[in-house]
Each structure stands twice: as C-alpha cells, then as structure tokens.
Amino acid sequence: MLNLEQLRADTPGCTHRIHLNNAGSALPPAPVLQAMQKHLELEARIGGYEAADQVAADIAGFYDAVARLLNTRSRNIAFAASATDAYARALSAIPWQPGDVILSTENDYVSNQIAFLSLQKRFQIQLLRARDLPEGGVDVADMERLIRERHPKLVAVTHVPTNSGLVQPVEEIGRICRAAGVWYLVDACQSAGQMPLDVERIGCDFLSATMRKFLRGPRGAGFLYVSDRVLDTGLELLLPDMRSANWTGPDTYDPAPDARRFEYWEMPPALLLGSKAAAEYALAVGMDRIEARVRQLAGLTRRLLADLPGVRVLDQGRYLCGIVTAHHPAWDSKTLMEGMSQRGINVRTSPLYVAQIDFPRKRVEWALRISPHYYNTEEEIERAIRAIPL
Secondary structure (H helix, E strand, O other): OOOHHHHHHOOHHHHOOEEOEOOOOOOOOHHHHHHHHHHHHHHHHHOHHHHHHHOHHHHHHHHHHHHHHHOOOHHHEEEEOOHHHHHHHHHHHOOOOOOOEEEEEOOOOHHHHHHHHHHHHHHOOEEEEEOEOOOOOEOHHHHHHHHHHHOOOEEEEEOOOOOOOEOOOHHHHHHHHHHHOOEEEEEOOOOEOOEOOOHHHHOOOEEEEEOOOOOOOOOOOEEEEEOHHHHHHOOOOOOOOOOOEEEEEOOEEEEOOOHHHHOOOOOOHHHHHHHHHHHHHHHHHOHHHHHHHHHHHHHHHHHHHHOOOOOEEOOOOOOEOOOEEEEOOOOOHHHHHHHHHHOOEEOEEEEHHHOOOHHHHHOOOEEEEEEOOOOOOHHHHHHHHHHOOO
16 A cells, blocks of 8 residues: 555645646655766766766666666666657657558557658658547557558557547557567556556567656656567667667677667656666655555546536547647647646646647547646645646
8 A cells, every 4th residue: 555645745746736737747745856866966066977987877877777667687778858859769760661651540649640641742652541449549459451452661559649538559569560570669648657567478579658647757758668689680770879879890890789779878867867766766655556546546637527517528438548639629728737737736738739630530629638646635636636627
C-alpha cells in the first residue's frame, strides 16, 4: 500500500497546487531536485568536465535504473533529450527506400504523424494506418492483415495517445511483428511511469519515452530502448558522432557496440542524475502500485465528470489509463484554463492539432485533459471537478 503522506511530503509542489497535469509534466519528488542541484553546484565549483568525471559511476546508474524499469539491460538504453528526440533517432536508423511502408494507427502522437508525413514526402515511402475498432483502439486484426498484405518495413504504435485515456494493445501487436520479422517502434511517452513496461513482453525493437511526464523526472531528458536485434543488425543513427561511433581511420568508423550508438557526445550530467533519481523513485514506489493508484484516481475523475450536466467524457477503448478527457459545448478553452489556474489547479486542454483524426470523430475541436498521479488525493480530484464552470 502506498504511503501517501510520505509521497506528498516528498513532493514540494503539493503544498500550494493541485497538480492534475501529469501527462504534461509531473511534479518531481525531492530526490530528483536534490540530485540535479547537487551536480550543478559541483559544476560551478570545479568545472563541467571535472564534475562529470567525478560522478561517472552515478551517471552510469541512469542506464541501470531505466533498464530495470523496462526489464532489459543497461547496454540497451540510450539517453535522449526527449521522447520525440529518441523517436526521431530510431526513425533515422531505418534505411528507407522509395515504396517502403510505415504501418501506424489512427491514434499515434502528433509529432510522430508529422515525422511519418515528412518521411513520405522526402523518401516517397507509404504511410498506412490500421483502422480503429468501433469501441476505440486499433483493430489488431486489421493491423495483422496489413502486415501480411503490405509487408511494412516498420510498425509504429503510440502506447497511450496524448489526447485520450486509450491504451493500445502493444503486446498483441508485438507478437505479430515478431512473427513477421517487422521492425517495431513503440512510443511510451505517456505510459512510462504510470504503468509497468516490459520490453520482452512487448517485443519491440525500439521504445521511446520522456522523463518529465509520469516518471516525474526533469524536462529535457528522455530515453530510447534499443533491442539486441537492432544492435546485431547494425542499424545506427543517420548522422552519428564521436560518441555514437569510433573513428578508426581517415575514411572508416565503427558504430558503438551498444545503445550508445544512438547517443550524441554532448550529455547533460545533471539531467542524467535527475533522471536516475526519478527512475529509482518509481521503482521504489512500485510500478504495480503506481498503476493501480493512477487507474483508481482516473476512474473517480471520469465518474465525477460524467455526473456533470452536459459534460461528455471522451475516452474510449477496452482499457483506460490515467489520462481523462472531457468536453462540454459551452466551455471556452482559454476561460476554463484561466479559471482553474486562478484556483490553484493545474489541468490542460488538448487542441484539435494534436488529434486530427480522433477529435473530428468525437465531434469536438478540443478537450479538457485531467491527468492525476499517485501522489494526488481523492479530495483534490473532487475539488478540481467542483471548480469546473458549467
């Protein structure tokens, strides 16, 4: 059972805000702040290079901690500046040829969709999207059919979209991709930190995530999981540097033997140390306990929103998570956000440009997004819902 009192004591932001925007950027716990502050002070005293040398073993702990979160090894983890940065590094490693196919879903993240369209324009690849089920979520049978008939070079799936509480069946899709020998990329930006992730069960070749959301780490930090199959096949960054590769002669280089081949030389030690602390904090709390608590609070949020006159909860799918979206025809996005902020409540709205397929189907142009985390309380949820103007 979670020690809620201690978790909130560890979270300075809880003292003056009701923070329900954890799908945007969660409140960091004290160990994350302390790890970063301590290193920045060390850099100020002795210099950046020297400070990095002094804490090299602690920095290496980042890879160990993230690997434990994902049930893999530290050699399979690369640091990145964000989930999108990690995702782009994975896409850059695929040797695209005209006519190649990317198979995705209708609920993939906006930045990923834009990247697919850019690859389509630049390399003349084909972008396919498996259809959704009537109840929400990708139709796995349709995805399997498209894999069989169109032989995609890459299957790319966002585990949890930013604009709803949907959870996609990434493990089912992974089994199909493994059987077909297809490269498989999972965006876990919104799932990392709010539910257990096991890359062996998912069966992905790449998995990208950020630290600032449900993992409660610093902004400007993320990671990329890279499978042994990727490493053994020799895929690498489109433009490696002296960390990603070793310059072996005037006209030769060798990619780094592990996931470091997906990193660049300039690394931010304070962010690595803060990210290590965040991953270790999540592991100490326990991902199963975190998931249960988040689902409990999200369920309460949906029930209370559904009780409000005229409010429509928008989340669909057979399995829902800690992102709750809702809409009322009389709400004004700007006024709603400002009113909640004035009451000390952090929520967010999702605009149409992040959900160009999902929102038109739901007949909305934007949605209120509430995303509780395990350190929130039922009272905070109730106060937030009462504060929503009707």
